[in-house]
Amino acid sequence: MKRKAKYFLLGCISMALIGCDNQLIYEENQKFDDNIWVYEDPKTFEFDIVDSLLPVKLFINLRNTTDYPYSNIYLFLHSSYPNGYNDIDTLEFFLADPKGTWLGDNSGTVVENRAMISKGVFPTTGTYKFTLEQAMRNDSLPELLDIGMRVELMVEE
Structure with missing residues (x-):
C-alpha cells in the first residue's frame, strides 16, 4: 500500500511540473550588449500562429537594474502580419511609481x-514579426538587461 501511495505522489508532482506553463505559446528574451540599449539596436521577435481561433495575450518582458535612471520607457512596436499588414505603435511602459518604487x-x-499589450485572436495563421525599438530621447539607455515578447493562451478566469 505504501508503494502505491509513493507512486501516486510522484505522479502528481510530475504532472504539476509538466503543466506549470501550459498556456505558453511563445517566449523569447534578447540581451543588450553591456546592459545598454542603443537606439540602433532594435530587437525582433518572430513566431508562428497555427490556430487563429485561439484567444491569446501578448506581453512585453523587460528586465532592468535598480540603477536604471528613469521611471518609464517609451517603445516603438513595429508589427508585421502574415497577410502583409504592417503597423507601428508607440507604447509607454511604467517601471516605477511616482515615489520611485519599482513596479x-x-x-x-x-x-x-x-x-x-494586447489580447484577443490573431487575424490569420502564419508568421508574425514584431520589432521593438527604444523611443526615449537618449540614444543609449543604461542599466537595461534584456527585452522580450511572450504569447500565451487566454484562459477564462
Whole structure:
C-alpha cells in the first residue's frame, strides 16, 4: 500500500511540473550588449500562429537594474502580419511609481517587468514579426538587461 501511495505522489508532482506553463505559446528574451540599449539596436521577435481561433495575450518582458535612471520607457512596436499588414505603435511602459518604487518583481538589483499589450485572436495563421525599438530621447539607455515578447493562451478566469 505504501508503494502505491509513493507512486501516486510522484505522479502528481510530475504532472504539476509538466503543466506549470501550459498556456505558453511563445517566449523569447534578447540581451543588450553591456546592459545598454542603443537606439540602433532594435530587437525582433518572430513566431508562428497555427490556430487563429485561439484567444491569446501578448506581453512585453523587460528586465532592468535598480540603477536604471528613469521611471518609464517609451517603445516603438513595429508589427508585421502574415497577410502583409504592417503597423507601428508607440507604447509607454511604467517601471516605477511616482515615489520611485519599482513596479516589477524585484530580486536584489534586478527588476523584472511584464506588461500585457494586447489580447484577443490573431487575424490569420502564419508568421508574425514584431520589432521593438527604444523611443526615449537618449540614444543609449543604461542599466537595461534584456527585452522580450511572450504569447500565451487566454484562459477564462
